[in-house]
Amino acid sequence: MVCPYFAMCGLVLAGSAQPLSRAPFMECKGTALLLRTLAMLPLPFPMTLCACEVIKRSTWENVHILVDKWPDIDLPHSRVIRKVLWAITHNQMLEQHAEDCGFALLVILLVALRAIDYDDGAEGARSAYLYLTQSLLPKLEPHFEAAALDGWKPDLTDLRIYPFLMGLRQHDCHGTMLKIYVYKLPELTRGVLHCHHGQWGIEALIPHWLRQGSCLTTNHEEADYFFVPWHTWCDRIVHKMNQSRREVSAVYIDLMKRKQELLPHWTKNEGHDHVFIFSDQGMNFFPEWRDYIPHSMFVVTEALTPRCGPSCFNAWKDFTVPGHTDYFRYRRMAMFNLPTDQRTLLLNFHGRHPGLNDLYKNNYVRGNIIRVFDGLEGVSVGGFTDDYFERMGASHFCLVPMGTSSWTNHLYEAFHAGCIPVILSDGFKVPFESFLDWPSFSVKWPMTDVSKNLHKFLLDTPLWLLRKMKAAVDAHACWFDWHQVSEPAQACSPYLGILRELERKKPAMPRTSGPFWQHEEKL
Numbered sequence: 335m336v337c338p339y340f341a342m343c344g345l346v347l348a349g350s351a352q353p354l355s356r357a358p359f360m361e362c363k364g365t366a367l368l369l370r371t372l373a374m375l376p377l378p379f380p381m382t383l384c385a386c387e388v389i390k391r392s393t394w395e396n397v398h399i400l401v402d403k404w405p406d407i408d409l410p411h412s413r414v415i416r417k418v419l420w421a422i423t424h425n426q427m428l429e430q431h432a433e434d435c436g437f438a439l440l441v442i443l444l445v446a447l448r449a450i451d452y453d454d455g456a457e458g459a460r461s462a463y464l465y466l467t468q469s470l471l472p473k474l475e476p477h478f479e480a481a482a483l484d485g486w487k488p489d490l491t492d493l494r495i496y497p498f499l500m501g502l503r504q505h506d507c508h509g510t511m512l513k514i515y516v517y518k519l520p521e522l523t524r525g526v527l528h529c530h531h532g533q534w535g536i537e538a539l540i541p542h543w544l545r546q547g548s549c550l551t552t553n554h555e556e557a558d559y560f561f562v563p564w565h566t567w568c569d570r571i572v573h574k575m576n577q578s579r580r581e582v583s584a585v586y587i588d589l590m591k592r593k594q595e596l597l598p599h600w601t602k603n604e605g606h607d608h609v610f611i612f613s614d615q616g617m618n619f620f621p622e623w624r625d626y627i628p629h630s631m632f633v634v635t636e637a638l639t640p641r642c643g644p645s646c647f648n649a650w651k652d653f654t655v656p657g658h659t660d661y662f663r664y665r666r667m668a669m670f671n672l673p674t675d676q677r678t679l680l681l682n683f684h685g686r687h688p689g690l691n692d693l694y695k696n697n698y699v700r701g702n703i704i705r706v707f708d709g710l711e712g713v714s715v716g717g718f719t720d721d722y723f724e725r726m727g728a729s730h731f732c733l734v735p736m737g738t739s740s741w742t743n744h745l746y747e748a749f750h751a752g753c754i755p756v757i758l759s760d761g762f763k764v765p766f767e768s769f770l771d772w773p774s775f776s777v778k779w780p781m782t783d784v785s786k787n788l789h790k791f792l793l794d795t796p797l798w799l800l801r802k803m804k805a806a807v808d809a810h811a812c813w814f815d816w817h818q819v820s821e822p823a824q825a826c827s828p829y830l831g832i833l834r835e836l837e838r839k840k841p842a843m844p845r846t847s848g849p850f851w852q853h854e855e856k857l
Contacts, residue, residue, distance in 0.1 A: 397438050401485065404444040405492040405662040409528050412449035419446045419462075428465075436474050437486040440466065444488060452525030459527060460500050467493070492662050495817045498546070499526055507549035510833045514549050515557035516541050517597060522564040522585070529568035533635075533743050534613040535658035537565050539816050540633065541611070543829050554599040559631070559836060560608045562597065564589075566616055582619040590626040605630045613657075615639055617646050633832065636741035637763035647763070653835040654765045656814040656828050657743040664750045664815060670727030671752035671808070674801045680712040681756070681792055682725045683733035685744060699735040699758050702784040710789065726751035730800055731792050733758060736781065749811040754803050756792070758784060766813060766831040768838065773853055775806035803853060 400407065400415070407415075419442050422431055431439045443466045451459035471490075474481070481487040497503040529538035541563035544550055551557050566582065593600045600608060608630045617623060617632070617639050623646075635657045637647040647654075659667075683703050707715045714725045715733075726732055732748035736759035745764070748755040757764070757778040764772055772778070779788055810826070812818055818827040 394435075394438055397441055398485065400445050401441055401488045404441060404488055406531070406660065407445050407448065409448060409452060409525075412445055412447075412528075413453070415442055416446040416449040416453075418442055432470055432473060436470065436477075437481045440470060440474060441486075441488055443470070448525070448527045451527040456501060456526070460502065463496060463500050491665060495661050498817075499530060499542070501542075501546060503546065505543075505547050507544075507547035508830045508833055510549050510837065512549050512558050512833060512836055513551040513553075513556045514544050514547075514559050514561060514836075515551055515554055515599065516544050516561045516563060519563060519589075519596065522569075522589075524565070525568070529565040530658075531660055532568075533657050533659075534565075534567035535660070535816065536633075536635065536655060537563070537567060537611050537613050537616075539658065540655075540829075540832065549833075554602065557599070558607065560597075560599055560602075562589075562608055562610050562630075564611075566619070567613055579619045579621070583622060586620045587622060587626065607631075609633060615642075617642055638761035654763050655832060656746050656765050656816070657741065658816050659743065659746055659750060659814075661817045664817070667723045667726060667747060667750040668752075670723045671750075672727050674730070674797070674804045677728050677730050678712070679714055679725065679729040681707070681731040681733055681789075682714040682729040682753075683707075683735065683744075684714070684716055684719050684722050684725065686717070686737070697736070699781045699784055703733060703735060703758075706785055707789065713789075723751065726753050729753050730795070730804070731756050731777070734762075735759060735784075736762065746814045749807055749814045752804060752808050752811070754800070754807055756788075765828075766835070769831075769834060770810065770813065775803055775810050777852060799853060 397415070397418075400411075422428055422439070422442075428439075443462055447459055447462055447466075450462055478487050523538070523541070526538045526542050529535065530542070541561050544561060554560075564585070566585075569582075569585075589596055597608070605627055606629045608627070609632075610627060610630055611633045612620075613635050615636070617634070621642075629651075632647070632652040634647065634652060634654055637652075637654055639646045683700075686700070703715055707713045714729065719725065726747065729751075730753070732744065732751065732753035732755050734742060734745045734748060734755045734757045736742060737744075741762055742759070745755050745757065745762075755776045757776060758781045760781050762778075764770075764776075777792075779791075812826040813828060813831055816828055818829075
């Protein structure tokens with residue numbers, strides 16, 4: 335029997351977990367021959383080939399390597415492992431492998447989920463996920479300790495966000511009265527499990543979150559906003575690899591030329607109530623936006639886009655949101671978030687700079703950071719380092735210089751590490767500025783004055799103020815955590831920030847008195 339999805343294989347997912355008859359050792363019968371003949375045999379594989387071979391250990395070494403890497407696996411590798419899973423399920427050997435090599439099967443499922451979601455759709459991914467969580471994991475739990483000793487127990491913490499990513503968890507949209515319509519554009523929105531990764535993940539996460547909320551409506555007459563989803567940068571960078579601006583723009587142009595078919599409610603307000611999400615420098619890859627969507631609302635990670643200019647961002651209709659940090663990366667940074675009294679470094683910056691990368695050869699801000707601060711006591715600056723998270727967690731201040739454009743994810747990483755951000759980018763428009771008191775938990779300093787003046791200013795900060803600002807950083811970190819999706823008691827999240835911006839419906843005025851700021855109690 336062909337089994338494309340787990341739910342079609344006769345498996346009773348809910349409440350079906352039975353204890354294993356023995357410990358799940360690495361016998362993996364029947365798989366080795368399947369792998370050797372996968373490219374040679376016609377489909378379906380003869381059942382006589384299964385259950386007669388003991389898998390070669392060399393074959394499973396690659397799977398073993400992925401035990402700790404599954405949260406950050408890329409799509410091509412996920413597809414390779416999915417072929418192994420397909421061979422097992424196609425020959426109806428799932429339960430046998432749960433008995434013989436359950437932990438290897440667990441790793442295979444975790445790795446393959448991304449490819450299943452992208453290539454087969456959300457239904458197939460949900461079926462695999464439910465089998466993993468409701469059938470396989472309960473069988474393996476009694477053997478976790480033994481598996482850990484053998485290096486076969488994966489860290490499953492990242493599974494916490496999967497019910498949301500799988501569309502299995504609903505929420506109340508923080509009680510908003512807004513009604514939001516999200517267009518269904520399946521060819522442009524494939525693979526949330528894959529496309530929510532990286533700094534471009536907001537393009538997938540925002541519409542996905544809205545689809546699961548009480549504020550979603552399918553009645554265009556009651557809709558306040560119409561979201562137009564497209565995993566633009568996932569398609570361009572992560573999947574199809576470095577498409578040209580013309581190729582990306584062509585997709586947008588085709589969408590707008592077919593708006594009567596694909597965006598049938600555009601004419602309700604001539605696009606004024608339609609919302610487009612642009613991460614990183616996405617607008618540079620659709621320069622024709624001025625011709626097709628000039629009046630629509632833009633949700634962006636940066637207001638001042640290179641080669642696009644200030645005209646790309648209009649404060650009366652557009653707003654900025656935080657960049658996305660992968661959940662596994664966020665968790666690891668939070669592990670090293672030390673209390674103020676235990677922090678041994680005054681400041682740090684580690685990343686690309688003119689001495690390492692030609693793209694940054696004209697970035698004088700980062701160059702000055704290295705020139706001015708390198709070698710000073712209590713300072714850690716330079717290129718990438720293996721203990722980057724530890725250094726952030728041990729620093730009172732994290733320098734946030736501009737990157738190749740005005741924005742940088744260094745800002746949001748600082749919050750995850752409990753590090754007071756020092757913004758060195760004059761054109762950086764911070765998110766949610768209309769209701770967050772940024773001067774209480776950050777410093778914005780002129781990027782033309784990266785000098786000993788900045789070092790002295792930070793060094794002179796009294797301990798009581800360091801503690802106060804550090805506490806404020808920790809209290810506001812939830813505004814930059816895209817994985818707080820449906821906890822009923824959560825006080826803040828970037829999704830709530832988006833709803834607040836949408837509710838305002840008019841320009842947000844900054845709460846600061848000028849282009850730079852300091853904590854009011856230090857003035």
